[in-house]
Amino acid sequence: MGTTLALLPLLLLLLSLSIHVPCADAWGKEGHFMVCKIAEVLVFSISVAYLTENATRAVVDLLPPVAGGELAAVCSWADEVRFRYRWASPLHYANTPGVCNFKQSRDCHNAKGEKDMCVVGAINNYTSQLRSYGDNLTESLMFLAHFVGDVHQPLHVSFADDEGGNTIIVHWYRRKTNLHHVWDVSMIETAMKDYYNNDLDTMIESIEKNITDEWADDISSWETCNKRTVTCAADYASESITLACDYAYKDVEQDSTLGDEYFLSRLPIVEKRIAQGGVRLAALLNKIFDPLTSTIQIE
Numbered sequence: 001m002g003t004t005l006a007l008l009p010l011l012l013l014l015l016s017l018s019i020h021v022p023c024a025d026a027w028g029k030e031g032h033f034m035v036c037k038i039a040e041v042l043v044f045s046i047s048v049a050y051l052t053e054n055a056t057r058a059v060v061d062l063l064p065p066v067a068g069g070e071l072a073a074v075c076s077w078a079d080e081v082r083f084r085y086r087w088a089s090p091l092h093y094a095n096t097p098g099v100c101n102f103k104q105s106r107d108c109h110n111a112k113g114e115k116d117m118c119v120v121g122a123i124n125n126y127t128s129q130l131r132s133y134g135d136n137l138t139e140s141l142m143f144l145a146h147f148v149g150d151v152h153q154p155l156h157v158s159f160a161d162d163e164g165g166n167t168i169i170v171h172w173y174r175r176k177t178n179l180h181h182v183w184d185v186s187m188i189e190t191a192m193k194d195y196y197n198n199d200l201d202t203m204i205e206s207i208e209k210n211i212t213d214e215w216a217d218d219i220s221s222w223e224t225c226n227k228r229t230v231t232c233a234a235d236y237a238s239e240s241i242t243l244a245c246d247y248a249y250k251d252v253e254q255d256s257t258l259g260d261e262y263f264l265s266r267l268p269i270v271e272k273r274i275a276q277g278g279v280r281l282a283a284l285l286n287k288i289f290d291p292l293t294s295t296i297q298i299e
């Protein structure tokens with residue numbers, strides 16, 4: 001993927017997340033907002049098919065009043081209830097035993113070993129809930145929108161030993177932080193500042209422009225997978241651990257200082273993952289709420 005400026009807006013969005021309480025569990029607030037905003041695409045009329053009218057109506061009907069009709073407004077809700085819903089905290093990520101591949105049977109469980117208690121199991125579960133009109137559909141929708149964002153953050157599918165980079169202390173330019181936080185928040189913040197005039201909408205526009213230009217030919221492959229499972233979430237997790245090894249962990253050790261070289265070579269990854277999260281969330285919501293017109297077939 002190119003390192004064009006167009007990627008930068010995505011980063012900016014991610015940066016704004018950092019105002020939040022330190023959270024080891026997610027893209028920052030901005031990152032999640034961008035993923036959902038891109039999925040909604042209510043702002044721009046782009047040629048790519050995002051949410052269909054039927055799906056948009058179904059989503060808006062399920063949103064809580066506080067959302068004001070906008071999915072992006074409640075995209076970080078799952079982080080806000082982290083302490084109330086302790087059982088859900090393993091659902092934000094998946095860990096591997098120090099290897100650069102994801103195996104659902106091996107890696108998708110909580111600390112008690114309960115199966116499917118990881119981000120991939122959660123995406124499949126909440127998709128099934130919504131498709132079968134289960135209980136608490138509003139919460140299922142808010143969880144789903146959030147976890148589709150999380151599974152695209154490379155360090156949300158990474159090594160158990162370092163807790164997804166949380167125990168790897170680094171300096172982001174001059175500021176002391178940890179590697180996980182760099183990917184959740186710092187890179188987006190720096191991008192916002194350096195390229196997007198600290199304006200999240202500008203960053204989103206830039207990412208959307210890349211979706212319609214640079215990545216236009218890739219979109220159909222983003223939306224599909226060959227697995228006969230509820231969703232393609234296991235594939236997204238496999239992509240993330242590969243990116244974690246090839247980019248996030250690469251050339252980083254305890255007390256590393258990360259600056260321009262790291263930022264400029266990794267920012268395009270962050271922006272592309274936000275774009276993929278948005279496009280795939282839209283595809284999934286279409287598949288759930290508008291199966292007849294969706295390009296994706298339900299098995």
Ligand SMILES: [Zn+2]
Nearest residue numbers: 025026092150
């Ligand atoms: Zn999360």
